[in-house]
Amino acid sequence: MPSAASASVACCPDTSRSDRRAADHAGATNRESDDNISTFAPTMISNISDTTAAARPLTSDMISFTATVVRAPTSGNTRPSTSSGDVWTPKPSDIPPPGRRRRRFTLHRKDTQEEEENCQHHKKVALLHQSRPFSEIKIESTVERMSSELSKNGYMYSRGSFESDPTLMDRRNRYSSATNRGSRVRAWSRALSVSHDSDRDASTIAAMVTATPDTVWNTFLKTVGNFADEPALSGREFQTNVNFSWAQHAVRVRCVARAFSQLGFCTGDGVIVTAQMSPLLQAVNLATVSLGGVVSHVRSSWSARELRDEIFPIAKATIVVVDTLKDNFREALEALDDQPDDLRPSVRAVVVLGGFDATDRAVASLHASINVIGAEDLVAINSLATNEAAMTPSIESLACSVMPDQCCFLGFDYDALGRVRAAELSHDNVLFTAAALVRSFGLNIRDRLVGYLPLHHVASQILEFYVPLVAGLSVVCAPTYDRPLVRVVTDHKPTVFFATPATWTRFSEQVYRAKGDVNAAIYRWAKIRATNNSQKLLFARGKGAKHRSLGYMLAKALVLNNIKKKVGLESCTACYSLLAPLDFELERLFKTVDTPIYQLFGTAETCGFAAINFPHAWEFGSSGRALPGTTIRCDERSQETVLRGRNVFMGYRYAPNSDNYDGSDQFTSSNNSDGWLRLRQRAFLTPTGFLRLSDPRDFLVLSTGDWVPVHPFEFAMKELMPELDRAVLVGDGRTFLSALFFLKTSTGTSRIVAGNNKHASGRQLDEDALQVGHAIGSPATTVGEAIRCQQWAVHFDWVLEKLPQVCCVSGSRVRKWILMAADFSVESGELDPDTGDVCRRAVDRKYQALLDSLYS
Template sequence: MSASPHHQTEFLNGPDQLIPCNVLKTWDPKGAVKLGIGNEGVSAHPPISVPSFLKRSADKYPNVTALAVKRNGVWREITFKNYYEQVRTLAKAFIKLGLKQFHAVCILGFNSPEWFISNLAAIFAGGVSVGVYTTNSPEACAHCARSSKAQIWVVEDQKQLDKILKIRGNLPYLSTIIQYLGTPTVEGVLSWEEVMDLGRQQPDTELEEKLRRIAINQCCTLIFSSGTTGLPKGVMLSHDNLTWTAHANSINIDLVTGNESVISFLPLSHVAAQMADLYICMYLGGTCYFAQPDALKGTLGTTLKEIRPTVLVGVPRVWEKMYEKITEAENKNKGIKKSLITWARSIGLAAHDHNQLQNFRKPLGFPVANALVFKKAKKALGLDRCKVFISAAAPISPDIVQYFHSLNITLTEVYGTSESTGPHTIGLSKTFRAGSCGITPPGFKTRIVNVDKDGNGEIYLGGRNIAMGYLNLKEETNEAIDDEGWLHTGDIGCLDEHGFLYITGRIKEIVITAGGENIAPVPIEDAVKAELPCISNCMLIGDKRKFLSMLLTLKTEMDLDTGEPLDALAPAALEWCRGVGSQAQTVQEVLLLSDDLTTAIHEGIERVNKSAISNAQRIQKWVILPKDFSIPGGELGPTMKMKRHVVLQKHGDVIEKFYA
């Protein structure tokens, strides 16, 4: 079923050509796929390659700022015209450095103009772009490089360079390393300036020849999964996957051309950030501002107030941190001011009626609440111009969503995967249901199969956004994508009567007890976190066991340099402790477990147990771990998704004590 019948035939009408093909998936790096172009509406939109996509924006918005980055305290701006020119220049350098068609350029660094330019230059040169998580170990970097036959590595600085130097001897295709910030101190490593100079010296002829070989229905980008369920797989995305998905989402969200701005801070090796920051901005002629590398350690708030973006996409942890900061400030208010905020928030919740389907209604008092509270809150956060607020990549607590709604900030969720080129269903401010991941926009297809008595089943996705397959993995490709092009997500969910999608679990995460009961852990874990605001992470245990137990971690402060969780409790955990009569300041003090704390946690879990639909779904035992889950600890992936297999391995001895 692999689409590679034309290896011996040359197709030289690129970059906007389609290679004739009758299959919808492939695992061959040189393969092609048939595009699911519809007869009408957005699904019939003419396909376009990534190089033509950028050229069109450069022609349409030549003097609009495309990229902006703060270096040495000064914002440096790059127009769309200059952006296009720099991509072509670097592509010529890549060709001169020997980049072959379908071989990769791996990019390892924090979000920056150089990251975007390297990514697109690899595609222009006929290669494949591969974003690599900055949190990856050298061994994980080596896996990405070997799988993709990477010939060039573009690294941010000495820290990332050191990882590649450690594995250089194990990378058979590697020919060039480029460091884009600072001056390389290692012989043979090229600086950004040297590579751009090299590109400027080359004629356009070879680049044009490479562009002619590009086809819209072939792979141009690999997204490596974060490895939450094992070794990362390379998801093959075609030109059409990226450009069509950007077009379809821009139309659906009603964004304005030449007038939008985003802040780029989520990992660009993840498809959500590439789609929002790079491709949708490119389509709209929007401006992408790059946050500081320590954005998630505290500086994002400053950048938000400085830039005042019109769109903000964050993972749940970003919204949780924002929530914690606001509530901390809110709790300092007294008297009339506190009463005013409480009243205004009730108006905000009434305005965001969770059962409505159309634009929210404005209850009596809304203009006053808006003037005295909502506008001021948004301005203080840097969100006064923002009209799209999205939580992506992992489930977010309904309580956090509701809190933002009470401040007239319409936070909604999206659902998608690397294999669906990012967003597939999306909640909009004009149409949302709390707890759902929104509805399926025109051109995208969603269906639920093998539905149980409660209406839950596996979620299948379809459309031109569905990936080509997994690089060099025939069995995995055929398991994930059927012959009709439907992506079998492995996620469990349901659609309501209005088409809103709700995620209720994941097939591989389903706990099957010794008694044979199937239990989705996420709803139970979310319920525990809602009842116990001191809890940061929790994981339900019970697969092949006689009863359910749970691992808990507390919200703590974080080492801003390493990302390691500290022993000191975070404000939300401190406040909860005080509320139940404990003076604990650290996790270690909590682990001494005074009667007050034991009772309070037990009571919270019992409140969750009261909602259990069967005795088998009740949590019988629990324990607080001495350290929160984290990326450095290995329990969380780069987008803060829990790696359950890692938690099971690390805390196996604790788990066994539950069942001794």
């Protein structure tokens, strides 16, 4: 039996079985490996960090899953050094190579049980001892060194680590001796691998950023030096198609930086951006960060009041960049002249990127003492300088004075109470996250990325601004082409594609059309082949091409390639879903056409990414393992989920007139002094270390990726409708918000029939509900009569129209409603027995058919 410090538990994922059966198999393997141990659970370990702590049983909640990147050996015949406990032993000479079993056309031939076992054993041994000329991620399960603070309560960890982590170098090739040779557990552990095929220089940049914190400008200079002539950006600009190399892109960045300097832009100033992806926007974003400024991409639906009183002061905005000047921004800018000097942001210029017409409209409509600059003027403004050469050293000095821990951009959203806040993210946060994604996905200069995601999401900015900066890949600016996204994707053939669930829903329509052109029987055959191949990728050890069956290759050539070509994803090596959980049916659909979608999860506080799935390391329905270099910890009892790593943000900024303003413009939300960040959603870790979201806590996540606070809407609806006993906001994973209404009923009947739909419609309305019904002209006296009453329907519609004037959250509206017959209760499963809060995932499951009728 291994010691307490090195005790480990290996878990075998079997997609045809549940996680419980997988864990049982792992336990059975450990029991067989040690004849001296009769049971697995009673093993005792000691708290390593606290020698005075008492011993406690080894349980699953004390297991840490560590992912270590291991370099490939220099030769196919050499293997890493092994210890006595290492399972990677040389292949015995007396074991013959695997061979295909000879088929005999004999009706009465029967193999004995011993022959079948020997054949299976030889196949397993041969599979496990093939050469490994590739890098891989080895998944270890080790006992976490828990502090005295954590020794009271058990936690489960998911930890991703880089190869350079010195704390893991001594155990990267060590496995538990409890794992048998030739077992399925070891095959699974070895299969969780990914090949890093990226170019050497691109890998060097990502490795350098991971090892040593750096600034965005320094990283950009390294990328330009390595890939000066490689394509960086493409799109349409000034009515013509344009392509920029990294060297040409650097010239434009310096040009925009000089223009900002002449406008009086200084270190620490802010730039507010509400624009779609374009080549010039890439230069604006990088120029702002290089000068030590703070860039904030915000959605265009913020109200004029929020922009004037919250967004502009928080960001310390001096420049506003827009595609077109909309009414809310125009009203906010015009209202700045009426504010006191001590509270008024010093906005000096408005930059319009939408062309000549948009610039002319902005000049004509804006009545404020603010300069309006067009895109053409922004590029040419430096030519008006009298001493341009003298300006260049000052720009370089500003860029050199920026530190990696300095804030470079803000992510605006609402807190749980509906107050506007901004998450501060530093240069190190941004570059570390981008480098982790580049190394995990294996991106390089030969990849192409279509940039179209809404940029007010932090994850979108990481993918479209900073991942190309680290990997050197090219970005196609889709919004500039004025064509449907599917058409742009089909024309430019990206090698990696990121989309929200709402976008994948639109792509699924193309899949259904393409499926309709294929014979049903042939498609069913191809679907099975594609699904099986997707499952094989998890066990392919980074060499998926060698494990493709003949049936899959035929299905790919005859059916699957044609479907993917019509969708536009035939060149994609991997597709990802982000910003919101992906529907299971969509995930299954794309897997049947040989386009598996891997889910990513993160928030603005985690720089957009906290857990990731990718080829050879994924689990169906999960959000992925912890981002490499970070740790996720889950409490199995309360499902409290916290995270720690270099991707955790600096803190929150609130407006100076906010209750949370403390004089330093920051309000840190870490759980404790150790830097653990409390995530917004309840979640748990599977036995294989994958994160699964269980229930929304204070927010609903729409399929567009927007996080909507629940409390402001439910509070406002009850304020407007005193006749309601409960108002429940729904729409998690949907395209828009809806509400469930519960009218007040008499106390005697409500307790009897709560949660009972059979008798719920006969409940008598309460006095408050009767008064409102009388005011709107409704004769209904019971819940059932109110459900069928037209006056109540008109009343609810009128209230929802008035709701945006009362609710403090802009940009999201409650569009539909349902008047429920039975109230929620603990017995019926909709309410939490401890807190009494609504279990929203349980409500979604129980009333799925009813909710689907709202969104059909």
